[in-house]
Amino acid sequence: MTHSDGYTTETIIGLEVHVQLKTNTKLFCGCSTTFGAAPNTQVCPVCLGHPGALPVINEQALEVAIKAGLALNCHIPEMTKWDRKQYFYPDLPKGYQISQFDLPICAEGYLDIALEGKGDGDRRIRILRAHLEEDAGKSMHDESAGQFDTRIDLNRCGTPLLEIVSQPDLRSSQEAKAYLNELKLRMTHLGISDCEMQEGSLRVDANVNLHIHVDGKKIATPIVEIKNMNSFRAVERAIDHEIDRQYDAWEETGKTINDESKTTRGWDDQTGRTFLQREKEESADYRYFPDPDLLPVRISKERIEDIQNSIGEMPGEVRERFQTQYGIKAYDAEVIVNQGRDFIDLYEAAVAVCGDGKRASAWFQQDILRTINEQQIATADFPISGNALGILLLKITNGDLDNSRARDVFQHMLDHGDDVDASIDALGITAVDSSELEGLCRDLLSENPHVVEDYRNGKQQAIGSLIGQAKKRNPNANPKTVRELLLQIVETL
Amino acid sequence: MLDSATEILRIQASGEASAVEITQLALERIRASQAGINAFTHINEEGAIRAAEAVDLKRRTGQPLGRLAGIPIAVKDILCTTDMPTTCSSKMLENFVAPYDATVISKLREEDAILVGKTNMDEFAMGGSTETSFFGVTRNPWNQAVTPGGSSGGAAACVAAGTVPMSLGSDTGGSIRQPAAFCGVTGLKPTYGRVSRYGLVAFASSLDQVGPLAWSVEDVALLSEVICGFEPRDSTSLDQPVPNLVSAIQSADLRGIKIGILEDALARDGLDQSIHRAVMEAAEVFKQAGAEIIEIQLPHSEHYVPAYYVIAPSEASSNLSRYDGAHYGHRAVDLASEKVSQNGPLAATYCQSRAEGFGTEVKRRIMIGTYALSEGYSDQYYNQALKVRRLIKGDYDAAFNQVDLLLGPTTPTTAFPLGEHSDDPLQMYLVDLFTVGANLAGIPAMSLPAGLSESGLPIGIQLQAPALQESQLIFAGAAYQAATQYHHLRPENFRF
Numbered sequence: 001m002t003h004s005d006g007y008t009t010e011t012i013i014g015l016e017v018h019v020q021l022k023t024n025t026k027l028f029c030g031c032s033t034t035f036g037a038a039p040n041t042q043v044c045p046v047c048l049g050h051p052g053a054l055p056v057i058n059e060q061a062l063e064v065a066i067k068a069g070l071a072l073n074c075h076i077p078e079m080t081k082w083d084r085k086q087y088f089y090p091d092l093p094k095g096y097q098i099s100q101f102d103l104p105i106c107a108e109g110y111l112d113i114a115l116e117g118k119g120d121g122d123r124r125i126r127i128l129r130a131h132l133e134e135d136a137g138k139s140m141h142d143e144s145a146g147q148f149d150t151r152i153d154l155n156r157c158g159t160p161l162l163e164i165v166s167q168p169d170l171r172s173s174q175e176a177k178a179y180l181n182e183l184k185l186r187m188t189h190l191g192i193s194d195c196e197m198q199e200g201s202l203r204v205d206a207n208v209n210l211h212i213h214v215d216g217k218k219i220a221t222p223i224v225e226i227k228n229m230n231s232f233r234a235v236e237r238a239i240d241h242e243i244d245r246q247y248d249a250w251e252e253t254g255k256t257i258n259d260e261s262k263t264t265r266g267w268d269d270q271t272g273r274t275f276l277q278r279e280k281e282e283s284a285d286y287r288y289f290p291d292p293d294l295l296p297v298r299i300s301k302e303r304i305e306d307i308q309n310s311i312g313e314m315p316g317e318v319r320e321r322f323q324t325q326y327g328i329k330a331y332d333a334e335v336i337v338n339q340g341r342d343f344i345d346l347y348e349a350a351v352a353v354c355g356d357g358k359r360a361s362a363w364f365q366q367d368i369l370r371t372i373n374e375q376q377i378a379t380a381d382f383p384i385s386g387n388a389l390g391i392l393l394l395k396i397t398n399g400d401l402d403n404s405r406a407r408d409v410f411q412h413m414l415d416h417g418d419d420v421d422a423s424i425d426a427l428g429i430t431a432v433d434s435s436e437l438e439g440l441c442r443d444l445l446s447e448n449p450h451v452v453e454d455y456r457n458g459k460q461q462a463i464g465s466l467i468g469q470a471k472k473r474n475p476n477a478n479p480k481t482v483r484e485l486l487l488q489i490v491e492t493l
Numbered sequence: 494m495l496d497s498a499t500e501i502l503r504i505q506a507s508g509e510a511s512a513v514e515i516t517q518l519a520l521e522r523i524r525a526s527q528a529g530i531n532a533f534t535h536i537n538e539e540g541a542i543r544a545a546e547a548v549d550l551k552r553r554t555g556q557p558l559g560r561l562a563g564i565p566i567a568v569k570d571i572l573c574t575t576d577m578p579t580t581c582s583s584k585m586l587e588n589f590v591a592p593y594d595a596t597v598i599s600k601l602r603e604e605d606a607i608l609v610g611k612t613n614m615d616e617f618a619m620g621g622s623t624e625t626s627f628f629g630v631t632r633n634p635w636n637q638a639v640t641p642g643g644s645s646g647g648a649a650a651c652v653a654a655g656t657v658p659m660s661l662g663s664d665t666g667g668s669i670r671q672p673a674a675f676c677g678v679t680g681l682k683p684t685y686g687r688v689s690r691y692g693l694v695a696f697a698s699s700l701d702q703v704g705p706l707a708w709s710v711e712d713v714a715l716l717s718e719v720i721c722g723f724e725p726r727d728s729t730s731l732d733q734p735v736p737n738l739v740s741a742i743q744s745a746d747l748r749g750i751k752i753g754i755l756e757d758a759l760a761r762d763g764l765d766q767s768i769h770r771a772v773m774e775a776a777e778v779f780k781q782a783g784a785e786i787i788e789i790q791l792p793h794s795e796h797y798v799p800a801y802y803v804i805a806p807s808e809a810s811s812n813l814s815r816y817d818g819a820h821y822g823h824r825a826v827d828l829a830s831e832k833v834s835q836n837g838p839l840a841a842t843y844c845q846s847r848a849e850g851f852g853t854e855v856k857r858r859i860m861i862g863t864y865a866l867s868e869g870y871s872d873q874y875y876n877q878a879l880k881v882r883r884l885i886k887g888d889y890d891a892a893f894n895q896v897d898l899l900l901g902p903t904t905p906t907t908a909f910p911l912g913e914h915s916d917d918p919l920q921m922y923l924v925d926l927f928t929v930g931a932n933l934a935g936i937p938a939m940s941l942p943a944g945l946s947e948s949g950l951p952i953g954i955q956l957q958a959p960a961l962q963e964s965q966l967i968f969a970g971a972a973y974q975a976a977t978q979y980h981h982l983r984p985e986n987f988r989f
Contacts, residue, residue, distance in 0.1 A: 045593055049815045051586070051694040052573045052595060054727050084811055086866075088843055095814020152819075287866040289875060292699035292808055294728050 010211040011243050012220075013176050014168035017183060018161050019193045020135065020201035021064045026158035027134045028055030028098065033160075035199055039153035047134075047158035049093035054293050057082075061160040062105070062297065064192055065132045066307050068162050069106030071186045071314065072127050076304050080105040080132075081296040085286040090152050091137035101288040103296075104131035106162075111186075112316070113178040114334075125179050126167040135159040156200075162193075168207065173239035176206065180232050181338070185315050189341045197230050204235050208242045209257065212250060221246045222260035226274055229267045238267040242274055318344055326357025335365050342379035349386020354393035363393060367410060384413050391420045402478050405429060429476050434485075437477060440470055441485045445493065455490055463487065495519055495989065498564045498658040498712045505552070505563045512552070512563030516545035516607050519565035522656040523610060526987075529637055532651035534570045534628050535577050535611040541565065544607045551605070559604030560719055566601060567651045567660040570611035571618055572703070573692040574598055577608070581694050582626035583616045585816045585823045585850030595692020596727070597661060597703050597720045604719050609657060612647030616852045617813065618668055618696040620644050621924040622914065625854040630911055633676060634984040635950055639908040642672030642924075648706050649676035655987040659707040659716050663693055665700045666801050667903075667928025670940035673706050674953020675908035677942045677982055679970065680706040681713050684960045685935035686731035689724035695812040697805040698729075700932040708980050710941070710970040714738035717963060733961060741964040742971040747782040750969065753789030753892055755901035758927055768902045771943040771952045775973060776900060782972045787896055791888040791930065796881050801929040802922055803865050803878035810862025813855070818846025825849050857918065882933050889934040893959040898969055902927055903940040903953035931957050939966045942979040951982070 026033055029046035045053035069076050083101035109127040137154035164183065170176045184195040184202065195202040206229070210221045224242060229235045242265070249255065265274035290296075313321070315337050322333035336347055343364070351360045368389070372379060392409060395401040401409065401424075412423040444466045445452055454462035463486050470482045494500060494510075495518060504510050523536055548563045573579050573591035580586045594602070601608060615625040623631040623646025633641040634654040641650040645662030649672035652660055662669040664682035673680025681704045688703045695701060705716035718738050724730045754776050759769055776786050818824035825845035832841040851859070865874035892899060905926055914921040931938035937960070940953040958965045974980050 045591075048820065050592065050821075051579065051581075051589070051815070052591065052690075052692040053593075054691050056726060056728050086811055086814060088814065088817060088840075090817075090819045090839070093815060093820050095817060096811055285868045287811070287863065287868070287871070289807065289811070289866050289871070292697075292729075293695075 008213045009243075009247065010213070011171055011173075011239070012168045012209050012211060013170035013172075013239060014207040015166045015170065015176060015179060016205040016207070017164045017166075017180070018203040019068070019164060019187055019195060021061055021068070021160040021162055022191060022193055023058060023060045023064060023160055025058055025060070027058050027061050027132065027160040028158055031158065035201075037155055039151070039155060042155040043157065047093075048154060049095070055098060055291075057294060057297065058160065061132065062299075063307065065105050065130070065160070065162050066299065066304060067190055067311060068164075068187060068192045069109065069130055070304070070308055070311060071190055071192070072106065072109040072111060072130060072164065072183070074106035074109030074127060074130060076105065076299060077103065077107055078300075079103060079296055079298055082291040082294040083288045084291050085133075085288055087284070087286060089136065089139075090150065091139045091154065091157070093137070093154060093157065097134055097136065098291055098294070099133035099288075100131035104129045105297075105299075106130035111166075111179060111182050113175060113182050115174055115178055123175065125169045125175075128165045128167050130162050130164040133161050133163060135161050173236040173243075176239055177232050177236045180204065180235060182315075185338055185340065189315050190311060191341065197232070204229055206235060206239055207262075208239055208246070210243065210246050210250070212247070219250070220257040221250050222255060222257050223262045224274070225262060225264045227264060227266050227277065230269065234267060234269050237269075237272060238274060241272060245274065322357070326351060326361065328357055328361045332361045332365065336361065339369070339379065346379060346382060346386045346389070350389040350393060353387055353390020354397060356393060356397050359393055359396065360389075363389070367407065371414065383417060384410075388413065388420055395420065399478055399480065401429070402480065405476075434481075437474075437481060438485055438489070440473060440477065441466075441482065441489050444469055445486065445489055452490060452493060463490070495522065495565070495655055495658055496708050496983070498561070498707065498715055501564050501658060502562070512545035512548040512607065513542060515563060516541050516565055516609065519607075519609050519657055522654070522989075523651070526634075526651070526654045526656055529632060530634055530641075530650050530654050531629050531631050532612055532641075532647040532654060532656070533567070533610045534580055534582060534613050534626075534647070537577055537608055537610045540576050541607050541609045544602075544605075548605050548607070559606070560715070561601060561604040561606035564606055564659065565609045565657045566606045566716075567610050567612050567648060567657045568598065568601075568608060569614055569645050569648045569660070569662045571614060571663050571694045571696075572598055572611075572661060573694065574608070574611070577611050579611070579694065580628070581617045582614045582628055583850065583852070583855070584627045585847075587627065587823065589822055591692070593692065596689035596724050598692060600719050600722075601661075612645070612651055612660060612662075614647055615644035615668075616855050617694070617809070618644040618663060618665055618701075619809070619854050619858050621667070621671055621921055622909075622911070623647060623650075623672075624911065624915060625852050627852060632911070633908050633950075634987050635677060635908070639910050639950065640675065642675035642904075642908060644668040645672050645680075645706065649673050649678055649680065652676065652678045652706055652708065653984060653987065655983070655989050659705055659712050661703055661716070661720070662706050663696075663701055663703050664928075664932065665696050665702075666805060666925045666932050669704045669706060670903050670928050670938060670953065670955060671924060673940040674903035674942075674955075675951060677945075677951030677953075677979075677984070678706050678708055679710055679713050679939065679941055679974075679980060680704065681717060681939045681963070681966065682931060682937060683717060683721060683963055684731070684937045685932075686729050687721045687733070687937070687961070687963070689722070689727045689730055691724055691726045695808075697808040698812060699808060700801075700805060702932075710939075710967055710974050710980075711739070711742055713939070714742060714967045714971075717967075721963075731961070736961070736964045738964055738967045741967045745782055745972040745975040747779055747784035747969060747972050750779075750784045750898065750965075751787055751896040752776070752779050752784045752969070753787050753896035753899045755791065755899055756788045757790050757794050758901040761905060761926070763905050764902060765906045765946065765952075767944075767946040768904070768907070768952050772900065772902050772954055775941075775943055775954045778973055778976045779900070779969065782976060784969070789892050789896060789899060791892060793881065793884045793888050794930065797885060797930045797933060798922060798926055800878045800881040800885065801925065801933060802861070803874050804882065804933070806858040806862035807865045807875050807878075808862065810859045810866065813851075813859055816847065816850060817843050818850070819843075822846075823850035854918070885930060885933045886935075889930070889936060889957075889959075897958070897962075897965055899957040901955050901957075903955040904928075907946045907948070907950035907952060927955060936960050937963045937966055939970055941970055941973055942982065943977075944979050945982065
């Protein structure tokens with residue numbers, strides 16, 4: 001990037017992403033992890049940090065974390081262990097968080113990201129590590145009720161999190177967003193996490209600074225960690241804002257990375273600005289040490305292989321396959337695959353019945369995606385099965401329905417929950433006999449001699465006006481068939 | 494009658510006394526002893542009687558009875574109980590009642606034991622004299638001017654005072670064995686992982702272990718069998734079958750057993766001569782019973798106490814972080830306004846709650862541990878201590894390649910006068926000289942009464958065994974008690 005005064009800058013971004021793992025129970029106890037329960041109802045002595053209570057590792061969480069690591073091309077070491085990260089906060093009832101310090105469950109990996117619509121694998125972003133840890137509770141500060149009123153909900157306490165730390169390999173807000181999209185796609189594709197930023201099942205902190213090239217020298221601005229971003233769009237905006245802010249601050253003060261240690265800034269979505277949260281990164285000493293209540297975990301090669309084998313296709317592979325198997329374009333494959341596993345499955349179920357990947361692709365990107373967005377439902381809750389969608393699409397292919405009648409049927413199915421045939425019956429759609437159609441076409445031609453004349457004078461498109469009329473007289477008339485018949489008859493007149 | 498669990502089982506079975514009568518007697522003696530000895534932080538008057546009535550009913554109606562049916566048992570106030578407070582003898586938990594029973598407590602209840610009360614201890618088990626308790630010192634039934642030891646001082650003193658036949662303590666660096674020695678009773682620290690720590694309030698998690706105290710090895714074996722066993726809720730629990738300990742007491746024949754006598758311990762400066770003699774005499778007893786006696790060195794023994802006093806406080810500093818006044822336990826009410834304005838209400842609440850709730854020794858250890866784990870210091874202290882710990886394990890592995898058991902003193906001196914070490918923590922820490930090794934190595938160890946010193950105070954000898962070899966300790970300990978009468982000695986004011 002070149003700024004107005006001519007200096008070239010390079011943006012350096014590293015992301016720390018917390019992903020909440022989809023497990024039935026918490027990381028170290030048997031409490032449920034369901035979101036949205038009444039405060040402090042999903043707790044027990046273990047996650048409340050009561051005296052004498054002890055943690056026991058949730059095997060499912062290990063399984064899911066390993067799967068996530070493999071999906072991020074990470075190396076899974078033979079041994080991993082648990083460490084205590086110690087600090088005081090009311091939503092951390094033990095006074096320490098069980099985390100992983102020097103032997104994380106996932107060691108270095110990478111994600112290949114594509115900038116929008118460019119296809120797979122444009123840039124490789126290295127991942128430093130990903131480690132398992134327990135979540136803290138939630139503090140809700142009620143400032144209106146007086147300065148001491150803080151409510152604490154410990155339901156979330158002990159929920160498994162995977163913290164995925166990238167190398168500072170990202171060079172723009174667009175790349176950061178693409179990285180997050182790809183990461184989310186992989187996590188949701190494998191059922192590892194819901195990755196809903198609104199619900200807090202995915203959280204992002206961004207470390208950002210600039211390298212400014214001045215007279216052949218590289219000047220680095222102080223590193224800023226941005227917090228409080230609650231959507232991917234916010235991440236993008238916050239980084240863009242921070243790039244400008246840091247450049248301006250450098251112009252104004254000349255401060256570089258050597259003059260100022262890392263600061264933490266919060267993102268304000270309303271004003272579109274970051275604000276200072278912590279002046280200097282307080283040299284927080286977490287006094288990490290191995291948790292003596294938990295044993296190190298050995299992960300066998302066989303176990304890793306089993307999990308690897310259970311993963312199946314990754315999103316990139318699905319995209320490739322869709323292009324070759326169904327003959328759809330890279331862009332179309334990307335749109336479908338990026339909707340997640342459920343959407344992919346629905347699409348493939350429909351194609352399996354109708355046998356037309358391209359037609360299904362068009363329908364899925366338009367009608368089905370629009371319905372999902374309008375009704376704000378998850379694909380898993382989409383009311384029409386893949387099989388039924390396939391039958392509907394097959395009727396178009398076979399000429400039983402035209403696109404517009406098929407849309408009517410689709411709408412009826414959505415509204416009434418009927419299957420395809422019942423919907424066709426309900427709408428009074430019947431197959432039209434060819435002799436009946438022929439009569440209709442003859443009538444239309446004799447009633448509209450100017451059309452015949454125009455046709456004979458070389459205006460073939462004149463016939464088109466009769467197709468609309470045919471449809472008015474008999475809504476079940478297939479426009480394609482009508483057109484063919486009209487052309488046949490007009491030649492014989 | 495209250496000095497033998499086996500005897501209590503017999504007289505209940507024969508109908509000589511009911512569980513209620515026995516429990517009433519125990520409660521009576523507890524009440525009578527409290528003013529002088531102060532072994533209890535809580536007496537379970539009503540609950541104990543109700544439990545005894547239930548046992549009597551079961552017996553009358555012919556229902557199956559547990560292995561500890563009708564036996565009054567006291568438990569250290571560090572084990573979580575739903576029907577009694579669990580204070581750890583700290584102001585911090587003065588009014589705390591746990592929402593669940595510790596696993597060992599559930600096991601006692603399942604076996605129809607009568608829980609008569611919670612026993613006094615050093616605050617959060619930090620100390621060797623029960624003087625750091627928020628609820629006042631416990632006195633030694635043998636001489637009320639001296640300490641019963643600690644941290645399980647109440648658990649040892651209540652047995653020595655004849656109030657109950659057996660009790661449960663916990664041992665992090667000697668906290669069962671040292672008070673057992675000072676009070677003239679038998680105490681066992683099982684292998685680390687043998688007994689569930691679930692519901693044992695943590696002091697130093699990698700060292701803590703629950704264990705029994707009683708007059709005889711036989712009763713210790715009985716109670717050990719009940720509390721041992723794998724527990725999935727404790728990740729450090731060993732998935733091993735419960736050892737047959739009662740049946741290990743079959744013969745007094747020690748032929749084929751090799752016992753190592755700890756040369757370096759006996760050569761230590763400051764070792765009481767009477768204790769030295771008792772160990773030599775015990776070696777002779779074992780020899781007479783057929784054992785082979787071999788001299789053994791633990792090469793790194795001088796580093797045991799320093800390593801212990803880095804590792805234990807480090808873990809403690811972390812384990813005690815949860816007592817912050819936010820969720821349960823003591824919370825400071827009147828916050829000093831200058832602290833609030835300086836650090837905000839939250840930090841002020843933390844600081845003042847902990848300042849008020851913890852005693853001096855606990856604070857000292859939190860400070861030591863926090864320092865030892867701090868960035869820039871952990872390599873010199875905590876990580877270095879972990880290395881020493883591996884050397885200690887190596888010492889024991891090498892020793893147990895040559896012998897089956899190790900014999901030595903439990904403590905360097907007999908019980909010291911109350912207040913003697915109060916102003917000198919280092920002297921107090923040296924009391925653990927011979928006991929911390931077993932905790933650091935994770936092996937089982939037992940203290941046996943071995944007579945009285947010239948001043949009439951009990952002497953303890955210690956046997957240590959390889960991991961999971963509790964049955965060897967019981968076997969040899971029973972042979973020792975078959976050949977000696979020391980476990981039958983009773984303090985003068987508590988002979989019933």
